[in-house]
Amino acid sequence: MLQCIKSKYTKQYVLISNGNRIWTLTFNQHHSSKSPLVLLHGFGGGLGLWVLNFDALCQQRTVYSIDLLGFGRSSRPQLSTDAEEVENQFVNSIEEWRAKVGVEKMILLGHNLGGYLAAAYSLKYPSRVKHLVLVEPWGFPERPNSPEQDRPIPIWIKAIAAMLSPFNPLAGLRVAGPFGLGLVQRLRPDFKQKYFSLFEDETVTEYIYHCNVQTPSGETAFKNMTIPYGWAKRPMLKRIDQIQADIPITVIYGARSCIDGNSGIAIKALRANSYVETIPVRGAGHYVYADQPEDFNQKVIEICNSLD
Numbered sequence: 001m002l003q004c005i006k007s008k009y010t011k012q013y014v015l016i017s018n019g020n021r022i023w024t025l026t027f028n029q030h031h032s033s034k035s036p037l038v039l040l041h042g043f044g045g046g047l048g049l050w051v052l053n054f055d056a057l058c059q060q061r062t063v064y065s066i067d068l069l070g071f072g073r074s075s076r077p078q079l080s081t082d083a084e085e086v087e088n089q090f091v092n093s094i095e096e097w098r099a100k101v102g103v104e105k106m107i108l109l110g111h112n113l114g115g116y117l118a119a120a121y122s123l124k125y126p127s128r129v130k131h132l133v134l135v136e137p138w139g140f141p142e143r144p145n146s147p148e149q150d151r152p153i154p155i156w157i158k159a160i161a162a163m164l165s166p167f168n169p170l171a172g173l174r175v176a177g178p179f180g181l182g183l184v185q186r187l188r189p190d191f192k193q194k195y196f197s198l199f200e201d202e203t204v205t206e207y208i209y210h211c212n213v214q215t216p217s218g219e220t221a222f223k224n225m226t227i228p229y230g231w232a233k234r235p236m237l238k239r240i241d242q243i244q245a246d247i248p249i250t251v252i253y254g255a256r257s258c259i260d261g262n263s264g265i266a267i268k269a270l271r272a273n274s275y276v277e278t279i280p281v282r283g284a285g286h287y288v289y290a291d292q293p294e295d296f297n298q299k300v301i302e303i304c305n306s307l308d
Helices: 083-101 113-124 155-164 171-175 177-187 189-194 203-212 217-224 263-270 293-305
Strands: 009-015 021-027 037-040 063-066 106-112 129-137 249-254 276-281
Touching: 009 083, 021 083, 037 113, 063 083, 083 113, 083 217, 106 113, 106 293, 113 129, 129 263, 129 293, 177 189, 177 203, 189 203, 249 263, 249 293, 263 276, 276 293
Parallel strands: 037 063, 037 106, 106 129, 129 249, 249 276
Antiparallel strands: 009 021, 021 063
């Protein structure tokens, strides 16, 4: 996945507590005059999925990208089964990583689960966050009183969800054994299309497969943070107003995403006296940074430059 990157970078494991390690890429490390940008990937992914973005984003500042604890090439410890405790474990691992690499203050950008954890980190360690960028964040709205009020759920999906509820979300990949790769290819052919400008073969599909066929540490933790149909047990909108008022927040979402884009509007209403901007990206779905990478990169660069 990383062979197509043109910029110089270093890769290393950063040791944190309990012998755990965080897999880290660092770009433009000695460009200290501008605030560094830290990228947090989403559920089921890894830092390799930012390959369409690294070269553009690191031109004028240091960029860090990590595999979250329990995902990718980072350590995969057994994490708590309690939603609040496991959230703290994720957040504390990011803070330990920050301290080890010596970042004083950062622009923190997270996609999907990474957006949720970036917000949770900003709540706990506000002095370390210069700007919070939420890209299609998971886990913000509360589950509706009737989970069908916004999006009707077919009976067959309910039946499958009930049957699979004791299992992790991606358990099927591991059960499939050697056929797991083919399963990813059939279920998510869109990933190959998103990265076709870089890879004409199955590189991206293989990367996603290998990210998720290993011990499901982060995957199990994510399951313990959710209630049926993917809602968060601890919705972030209930707490977003508690983030320090002087931390600006930008929400980026794909204009054709299946994820509810109203979280940005809700955040703005809850933080009426703080800076909140919502940016739609035309032609993009949930994976904004891969669907429309040039547009996404330009918008992130503009956000970063507005701070320095």
